[in-house]
Amino acid sequence: MKNKWLPMTKIQLMGLFGINKAKNSADPAIKRKTAGGLAALAIVGAVMIFYIVLIAVSFCKQGIGQHLPALTIALTSLITLLFSLLYGCSSLFAMKDYDLVMSMPVTKRDILISRLLCSYIANLAFALGVTLPCLVVLFAMDGFSAAVLAVTLVGAVFAPLVPMAIATLISALLTALTAGFKYKNLLQSLLGIIVFAGAMVASFSISFSANAEQQIDMNAMFRLLVMNIYPPALLIEMTLDGAIWAIFVFIGASALIAALFILILSLGYRKIHDALTAKSAGSKYNAEKIRASSAFAALVRREFKRLFTCSAYLLNSLSGTLLLLVAGIALLFVDVPSALAQMQLLTDQTARLVYAGFGILIFCAGMSCPSASALSLEGSSRGQLFVLPLSARKILAAKAMPGFLINTAAxxxxxxIFAVKIGAGPLGWITLLVSVPLFCAFSALFGSFLNVKFPKYDWTNEIQAVKQSIPVMIAVFGSMVLGFAVILLGLFLGFWIVLAADILCIVCSAAFWLHFKRVKLFV
Amino acid sequence: MNKTVLRIEHLTKTYAKTKRAVDDLSLDVCAGDIYGFIGQNGAGKTTTLRAVTGILPFDSGRIEIDGISVQDDPVACKSMIAYIPDNPDLYDYLTGIQYLNYIGDIFGVEKEIRRERIEKYAEMFRIKGDLGSLIGAYSHGMKQKLAIISALLHAPKLMILDEPFVGLDPEAAFKIKQVFREMCENGSAIFFSTHVLDVAEKLCNKIAIIKNGKLIACGDIESVRGNESLEDVFMEVLESHEK
Incomplete structure (x- = not known):
């Protein structure tokens, strides 16, 4: 077969969501679990599409629906860039099946293409999931246009290539630079955090600087917005304005950059892999290194160690926490009273902002759920953990601890900062400070609960467990949906929505805790 | 007769409701026994061992460790055993000493006892100098040695091992046999699977032969073997059960 990357890609895709396992298993429990996980994902996806449709309808009602295609492509490209930075290049290097794959008669280019295609397909699914509902709304309200459909679809298909190439190249460079260091995992994690946080701050500051341009007309303002979010998406806007050549430039540039990226990376592929898998000699053993602690403390310590020695796990599991910290630091430099005055909010609306702010916390902290993949990460060594004289509840509680502690602190x-900046009252302060640990506890225990229900032990690279598994997707997208709902409802219902959320968190956390007593962990 | 440390009664385990991996298996392992469990590939050895350790659920039957049911109180049972799988997939991101401390904490081994045992066994297996290195840098044999030291750390009543001699150098294999004998003299029991009939013959006082999930011979090695070599008996027993 000429295209050897094709069967390699197929094999990787077959591992996604456990569909192949369920298809070929005679065990009905496996089929039920997979179907349940996919159904939960479908529900979360449906709610997200509902939100997208709401936003698209409001655009069309304001007469600015024609900007939707370019804007959605710009936004999905930016999100692809940020997610690809989190994803890093761990799917390319140091995979468990490296020896097997490299011993086969395939080129490094084939390997790279097959690995990148999986990420591309995931990004494309996300881009189409956002773009298609917008197009449906646009055509329903403003009339159908074959040209808009064709240009938008072509744009969506090619849009993920450049952000993926840029992000993966940055990650590969960081990996190559740090591969020779003794504490390379920690170093990679730190540099990854810096790059991710930097990209977030830059994209926020550039995107929203367009708000200052209030005197220019709507069309020019949207062009500027698209330009600031993701410049190549402007080519889509230009094509829709009549410049047909622009779409060809978009396609050509995307394909060329992706091809160049694969070519460059294939040159250093083996070198980076070898450097990554080489282990340092470590320090000399001495008797002082023997110390004792409780079983639970030992478990929690190991969970932290796991989190901080795998950059892919750290970055993917704590992306929301980083977002939260960046938002907090950014707030320090924002003149909130002036911004509120500009928004012409009424006094009681300003007071309710504190409760809507809790929705942002849910949005961010809920996305950071290491416990949703902590059990899956035990992988083939899970027997080593399950054979220990520990109750399942203790193991799952230990797995929930890092997420709970880190998210609560952040x-x-x-x-x-938020409460000080908006001048929250005593009730607002109490609400925020009490609600934070309650939600973080719920989120961490929910992650453990999901991971017990839908474990993914058969991964060949950590990224398959920390990013592409059913529990992680439910935790990430579920918290986005929940957070968005609390933001909206918080503006209308104020304190009561946070109180309801707190009660729900307490009840659910208690239910998970009781449920963990009945859980039995088997290989 | 010595006290029964492990009792397996009518154990049956089926995979995917069709393949019967273990079929009505019963055996007793007593304190002081070195019990070899032999059989062909896929005979059901690992499934039995995993069920005994409490990490694999089974369809029917009963497993007791020192009189306590694995199903009723798995935590109490696990605190009395040590299990070393055929390919110990230890945590690559920990150093050897971090892993031993972790296991010591889980089993509540006191600091001084821990220190003493780590020193003793790490020196015995010649990996003391490597305990500060990451497990990811260890060879298969070193990982095996580390797994054995971690298993010995809490002086288990029952040690369960799946192919323990694979990947070990001759000196380490010799020493582990010595450790087994010492443990059994102190009242513990060893239950291990192996393909190496020579090892089973020289080391074990009892053996069990399993085929297609069924126990086809078990008991004192002398009574099973008679005047023949274990290899001859093994082949004969397998052939007679094929007819």
Whole structure:
């Protein structure tokens, strides 16, 4: 077969969501679990599409629906860039099946293409999931246009290539630079965090600087917005304005950059892999290194160690926490009273902002759920854990601890800044400070619960467990949906929505805790 | 007769409701026994061992460790055993000493006892100098040695091992046999699977032969073997059960 990347890609895709396993298993429990996980994902996806449709309808009602195609492509490209930075290049290097794959008669280019295609397909699915509902709304309200359909679809298909190439190249460079260091995992994690945070701050500051341009007309303002979010998406806007050549430039540039990226990376592929898999000699053993602690403390320590020695796990599991911290730090430099005055909010609306702010915390902290993949990460060594004389509840609680502690600390940090900046009253302060640990506990225990229900032990690279598994997707997208709902409802219902959320968190956390007592962990 | 440490009664385990991996298997392992469990590939050895450790659920039957049911109180049972799988997939991101400390904490081994045992066994297996290195840098044999040291750390009543001699150098294999004998003299029991009939013959006082999930011979090695070599008996027993 000429295109050897094709069967390699197929094999990787077959591992996604456990569909192939369920298809070929005679065990009905496996089929039920997979179907349940996919159904939960479908529900979350449906709610997200509902939100997208609401936004698209409001655009069309304001007469600016024609900007939707370019805007959605710009936004999905930006999100692809940020997610690809999180994803890093761990799917390319140091995979468990490296020896097997490299021993086969395939080129490094084939390997790279097959690995990148999986990420591309995931990004494309996301881009189409956002773009298609917008197009349906646009055509329903403003009339059908074959040209708009064709240009938007072509744009969506090619849009993920450049952000993926840029992000993966940055990650590969960081990996190559740090591969020779003794504490390379920690170094990669730190540099990854810096690059991710930098990209977020830059994209926020550039995107929203367009708000200052209030005197120019709507069309020019949207062009500027698209330009600021993701410049190549302007070519889509230009094509829709009549410049047909622009779409060909978009396609050509995307394909060329992707091809160049694969070519460059294939040159250093083996070198980077070898450097990554080489282990340092470590320090000399001495008797002082023997110390004792409780079983639970030992478990929690190991969870932290796992989190901080795998950059893909750290970045993917704590992206929302980073977002929260960046938001908190950014708030320090924002003149909130002036911004509120500009928005012409009424006094009681300003007071309700504190409760809507809790929705942002849910949005961010809920996305950071290491416990949703902590059990899956035990992988083929899970027997080593399950054979220990520990109750399942203790194991799952230990797995929930890192997420709970880190998110609570970050949540309090941002909440305090937020409360000070908007001048929250005593009830607002109490609400934020109490609600943060309650939600973080719920989120961490929910992650453990999901991971017990839908474990993914058969991964060949950590990224398959920390990003592409059913529990992680439910936790990430579920928290986005929930957070968005609390933001909206918080503006109308104020304190009551947070109180309801708190009660729900307490009840659900207690239910998970009781449920964990009945859980049995088997290989 | 010595006290029964492990009792398996009518154990049956089926995979995917069709393949019967273990079929009505019963056996007793007593304190002081070195019990070899032999059979062909896919005979059901690993399934039995995993069920005994409590990490694999089974369809019917009963497993007791020192009189406690694995199903009723798995945590109590697990605190009395140590299990070393055929390919110990230890945590690559920990150093050897971090892993031993972790296991020591889980089993509540006191600091001084821990220190003493780590020193003793790490020196015995010649990996003391490597305990500060990441497990990811260890060879298969070193990982095996580390797994054995971690298993010995809490002085288990029952040690369960799946192919323990694979990947070990001759010196380490010799020493582990010595450790087994020492443990059994102190009242513990060893239950291990192996393909190496020579090892089973020289080391074990009892053996069990399993085929297609069924126990086809078990008991004292002398009574099973008679005047023949274990290899001859093994082949004969397998052939007679094929007819």
């Amino acid at each position: 949540g309090w940090f941002t909440s305090v």
